Amino acid sequence: MIYKRSATVCEKIEVGDTVSVFNGDCEELLKRMPSNSVDLTISSPPYCMGKEYEVGSDVEDFIAGHGRLLPEIARVTKPGGSICWQVGYHVQKNHVVPLDYLIFDIMKQCPEIKLRNRIIWTFGSGLHCSKRFSGRHETILWFSKGDNYQFDLDAVRVPQKYPGKKASKGARKGEFSGNPLGKNPSDVWDIPNVKANHVEKTEHPCQFPVALAVRCIRALTTRGDLVFDPFCGVMSSGVAALAEGRRFLGAEMNQKYLDIGAQRIKDLADGVPDYRPLEQEVYQPNGKDSVSSTPAHFISYADTVNTAVS
Numbered sequence: 099m100i101y102k103r104s105a106t107v108c109e110k111i112e113v114g115d116t117v118s119v120f121n122g123d124c125e126e127l128l129k130r131m132p133s134n135s136v137d138l139t140i141s142s143p144p145y146c147m148g149k150e151y152e153v154g155s156d157v158e159d160f161i162a163g164h165g166r167l168l169p170e171i172a173r174v175t176k177p178g179g180s181i182c183w184q185v186g187y188h189v190q191k192n193h194v195v196p197l198d199y200l201i202f203d204i205m206k207q208c209p210e211i212k213l214r215n216r217i218i219w220t221f222g223s224g225l226h227c228s229k230r231f232s233g234r235h236e237t238i239l240w241f242s243k244g245d246n247y248q249f250d251l252d253a254v255r256v257p258q259k260y261p262g263k264k265a266s267k268g269a270r271k272g273e274f275s276g277n278p279l280g281k282n283p284s285d286v287w288d289i290p291n292v293k294a295n296h297v298e299k300t301e302h303p304c305q306f307p308v309a310l311a312v313r314c315i316r317a318l319t320t321r322g323d324l325v326f327d328p329f330c331g332v333m334s335s336g337v338a339a340l341a342e343g344r345r346f347l348g349a350e351m352n353q354k355y356l357d358i359g360a361q362r363i364k365d366l367a368d369g370v371p372d373y374r375p376l377e378q379e380v381y382q383p384n385g386k387d388s389v390s391s392t393p394a395h396f397i398s399y400a401d402t403v404n405t406a407v408s
């Protein structure tokens with residue numbers, strides 16, 4: 099094994115040579131990693147808001163930490179490889195700072211790293227704010243190293259909205275106009291976040307869903323590639339990597355989270371995965387599910403039209 103790891107944790111989570119974790123500070127791990135060795139880094143760092151697992155508690159800590167970290171992540175990324183950095187907002191007293199702005203700025207230090215998409219990850223649940231609109235999205239900045247980068251669109255196509263639609267003019271008039279494999283999933287991803295009743299919920303306060311990592315992994319890597327998560331928590335990205343036939347390397351300071359992650363990896367290896375598939379449809383409330391709790395002013399658009407024409 100190349101990396102020094104905590105013996106107990108490694109013993110628990112190693113699945114062949116496929117999954118490895120470092121129980122410690124990711125900056126220490128990065129110092130030992132060779133340049134150009136990672137195909138995809140996917141991670142969600144601490145937002146520095148004073149949570150139990152965070153060292154810093156303000157934006158300056160976030161900027162300083164990322165100023166050291168991001169050039170190292172760029173160094174270990176293979177040419178053609180990718181970095182998906184998932185962040186939200188630093189919120190204090192209803193004052194919000196979009197963390198992806200800061201990441202974009204810091205990444206300018208690395209001229210070979212190019213931003214390809216700013217993906218909006220939207221979800222239906224969260225805190226209900228009373229002094230601003232409730233936050234229902236975070237972002238994923240997808241960067242690639244160099245211009246000759248891996249991107250397999252066919253691996254992540256989604257069903258078309260109008261599959262029977264045909265071209266009305268031109269050489270292809272009368273033929274189906276869409277791609278039979280489906281359409282581009284776009285840069286707005288509606289994937290439920292991991293809250294109370296979610297099948298993936300553990301005691302970690304800020305997991306991202308496995309499905310979010312799955313889409314990045316399918317589009318940006320091929321089987322056997324190495325996926326890296328420097329802040330791997332309960333190893334949601336590790337579960338995604340293993341499920342998709344990729345190798346995984348993670349770092350996590352907190353042994354408790356690694357133990358939970360180890361169990362998730364073991365469950366998957368034993369054939370009892372416990373995660374929400376990317377393909378599972380998202381529940382869309384139609385305003386009619388619970389008549390008693392739907393206030394009268396929530397008349398749906400369809401009802402309005404029906405009333406108008408009747």
Ligand SMILES: C[S@@+](CC[C@H](N)C(=O)[O-])C[C@H]1O[C@@H](n2cnc3c(N)ncnc32)[C@H](O)[C@@H]1O
Nearest residue numbers: 123124151305306329330331332333334350351
């Ligand atoms: C936002 S959480 C990531 C959760 C992860 N995506 C998941 O689904 O479980 C950030 C994680 O980084 C860990 N962490 C904080 N500082 C770290 C560091 N310097 N090195 C490694 N892990 C760190 C925290 O313990 C926390 O679990």
